[in-house]
Amino acid sequence: MIRHIVLFTWKADATDEQRAAVTAELGRLPGLIPQLRSFTVGGDAGINQGNHDYAVVADFDDVDDYVVYRDHPEHQAIIAERIRPILASRAAVQLEL
Amino acid sequence: MIRHIVLFTWKADATDEQRAAVTAELGRLPGLIPQLRSFTVGGDAGINQGNHDYAVVADFDDVDDYVVYRDHPEHQAIIAERIRPILASRAAVQLEL
Numbered sequence A, B: 001m002i003r004h005i006v007l008f009t010w011k012a013d014a015t016d017e018q019r020a021a022v023t024a025e026l027g028r029l030p031g032l033i034p035q036l037r038s039f040t041v042g043g044d045a046g047i048n049q050g051n052h053d054y055a056v057v058a059d060f061d062d063v064d065d066y067v068v069y070r071d072h073p074e075h076q077a078i079i080a081e082r083i084r085p086i087l088a089s090r091a092a093v094q095l096e097l
Helices: A016-026 A063-071 A073-086 B016-026 B063-071 B073-086
Strands: A002-010 A038-043 A054-060 A087-096 B002-010 B038-043 B054-060 B087-096
Touching (some): A002 A063, A002 B054, A054 B087, A063 A073, A073 A087, A087 B054, B016 B038, B016 B054, B063 B073
């Protein structure tokens, strides 16, 4: 299994509407990309100080399935139109489990 | 459910032995902290450039159970003795799912 993990911080001027649009748009992907075995996304719960703002955890059967997701045009459109305009920083890891 | 996600980068001079010790030591925690519902840890798979080096994804029933893990003395000892000496940067999010 491949577990893809990415954490974002948003720009200080990112609006609530822009942040919510990321979740709404990403939420369409499980219906479009059957290779997604599990998909959890959302904003930080606010338990600890100093955290990043947003997380995506996506599970796939193998690397090929992950690459289908990574390079999918609908996914790339969300990155370009919804994420990159408010993105301050990004941290990612793919785990092979 | 609370999903705790943390990504690390290691210092350039971190040895393979030091990196492996993090996984070995973290791997003891599910046996010590019954609040851990799921625990996946490991080094980046090397699929993409520019990634962080290491990931931890830990699931809990609720915030109280996560805090037991966060503050557990065995966990804190691993952070102090195994992680912090080779830590370059850290990014974390807790998701409420």
